[in-house]
Amino acid sequence: MNVIVVKNAAEGGKKGAEIFMTAWQNGAKVYGLATGSTPLTTYAELCSSAIDFRKCTSVNLDEYVGLGPDDEQSYAYFMQKHLFNQKPFAHSYIPNGLAPDLAKEVAHYDQIIADHPVDLQILGIGRNGHIGFNEPGTPFDSTTHEVQLTQSTIDANSRFFANEADVPRSALSMGMASIMQAHQILLEAYGDAKADAIAKAIEGPVTEDVPASILQRHPNVTIIIDEAAAQKLHGQY
Numbered sequence: 759m760n761v762i763v764v765k766n767a768a769e770g771g772k773k774g775a776e777i778f779m780t781a782w783q784n785g786a787k788v789y790g791l792a793t794g795s796t797p798l799t800t801y802a803e804l805c806s807s808a809i810d811f812r813k814c815t816s817v818n819l820d821e822y823v824g825l826g827p828d829d830e831q832s833y834a835y836f837m838q839k840h841l842f843n844q845k846p847f848a849h850s851y852i853p854n855g856l857a858p859d860l861a862k863e864v865a866h867y868d869q870i871i872a873d874h875p876v877d878l879q880i881l882g883i884g885r886n887g888h889i890g891f892n893e894p895g896t897p898f899d900s901t902t903h904e905v906q907l908t909q910s911t912i913d914a915n916s917r918f919f920a921n922e923a924d925v926p927r928s929a930l931s932m933g934m935a936s937i938m939q940a941h942q943i944l945l946e947a948y949g950d951a952k953a954d955a956i957a958k959a960i961e962g963p964v965t966e967d968v969p970a971s972i973l974q975r976h977p978n979v980t981i982i983i984d985e986a987a988a989q990k991l992h993g994q995y
């Protein structure tokens with residue numbers, strides 16, 4: 759793991775965008791994308807850069823069940839607003855949270871991932887160590903699946919909704935095995951609230967109780983964290 763400690767999310771976004779730019783210059787065609795507040799500075803840097811995704815494909819990690827692309831809280835809406843409007847891709851895939859048959863949608867999304875192996879995957883991390891919406895306890899061999907969100911994730915994400923009751927209780931998420939298939943992974947984390955999860959993910963045992971700890975087994979991972987998120991690490995980075 760290549761761990762980079764930066765001053766703040768603004769500096770992290772610049773480093774994150776540099777990693778995208780290098781991958782793109784080296785011919786990366788498929789980008790695994792994430793939502794949440796963490797990737798925002800990287801996306802903002804990409805939007806003002808010369809990167810051109812018009813011959814590339816994006817595959818997003820997850821989507822809430824019950825929310826469609828017109829819903830401002832949906833991840834489809836988020837991606838449009840923060841990246842795709844400024845930097846369109848040839849094809850962008852996001853799980854369909856409105857699919858009438860979720861089992862069929864899950865199989866369909868697995869096929870999309872199989873058809874478009876991810877060159878560079880960006881990840882945030884939940885306070886409980888989740889990646890995508892893979893909550894603690896998710897099997898490491900999981901592929902796309904429907905997830906019942908934990909109360910910790912519902913609470914954390916309620917800041918984006920008018921009230922907690924509006925937060926969907928389930929989501930569709932790429933699985934752990936799907937994420938690990940990416941050729942290169944970039945995880946970013948900022949702020950005190952991520953310090954425990956970061957310490958466990960980088961220096962703790964590899965365990966399904968801390969989904970992000972699986973990244974210790976991936977050969978090409980960069981982790982960008984600010985000093986607040988790094989405060990519980992023991993090693994020198």
Ligand SMILES: O=P(O)(O)OC[C@H]1O[C@](O)(CO)[C@@H](O)[C@@H]1O
Nearest residue numbers: 793794795796881882883884890
């Ligand atoms: O970046 P945030 O908003 O702290 O969220 C962290 C993680 O939680 C999720 O938003 C899901 O709850 C992920 O998509 C994200 O990586």
